[in-house]
Amino acid sequence: MNFRKFFLTVGFSGLSPKAPGTVGSFVSLILGVFLLQFLHVSTLFMLAILITVIAVKQIDIYEKETGIHDGKEIVIDELAGMWIALSICGINESNFIIMAILAFIGFRIFDIWKPSIIGKIDEKVSGGWGVMGDDLIAGVAGGIFASLLYQIYFYFS
Numbered sequence: 001m002n003f004r005k006f007f008l009t010v011g012f013s014g015l016s017p018k019a020p021g022t023v024g025s026f027v028s029l030i031l032g033v034f035l036l037q038f039l040h041v042s043t044l045f046m047l048a049i050l051i052t053v054i055a056v057k058q059i060d061i062y063e064k065e066t067g068i069h070d071g072k073e074i075v076i077d078e079l080a081g082m083w084i085a086l087s088i089c090g091i092n093e094s095n096f097i098i099m100a101i102l103a104f105i106g107f108r109i110f111d112i113w114k115p116s117i118i119g120k121i122d123e124k125v126s127g128g129w130g131v132m133g134d135d136l137i138a139g140v141a142g143g144i145f146a147s148l149l150y151q152i153y154f155y156f157s
Contacts, residue, residue, distance in 0.1 A: 004058055008059065011027065020072050024075025028078055036096075042087070044087050051079065052080045055128060055131075069126065077132045078107075081107055082103070088143035089142075106146040110139075119134070121137060
């Protein structure tokens with residue numbers, strides 16, 4: 001088994017023939033939710049940063065081997081972004097399910113739409129940092145989005 005491909009495709013979830021980014025994000029959500037049963041949210045955040053640092057180098061190697069920048073099968077960036085969104089959205093024991101859903105939706109919206117700096121990073125930064133950077137910022141935006149929606153819902157209910 002090629003460990004680099006297993007890592008970059010998040011357990012081969014990025015090899016899905018349809019919507020590999022969404023499939024990779026969903027698998028990452030499940031992994032993140034599972035880890036949050038045992039870890040503090042700040043630990044999940046730090047794991048996302050550690051994985052990002054490792055992924056940047058692995059993506060650079062993968063891109064040299066394949067000649068493809070940001071191939072659709074690479075979804076480790078979705079894992080990092082999803083875990084960032086989960087880490088900052090305000091998830092806790094009392095709102096676990098709704099916040100996980102909102103973080104997923106928020107992250108996917110910003111990862112697909114790529115507004116502002118997210119799109120600039122995607123377009124202008126090359127190599128592993130370009131692949132990972134836009135998803136990290138989409139994770140921050142998605143986490144804030146999830147938190148805002150949750151707060152608005154409870155304010156008006």
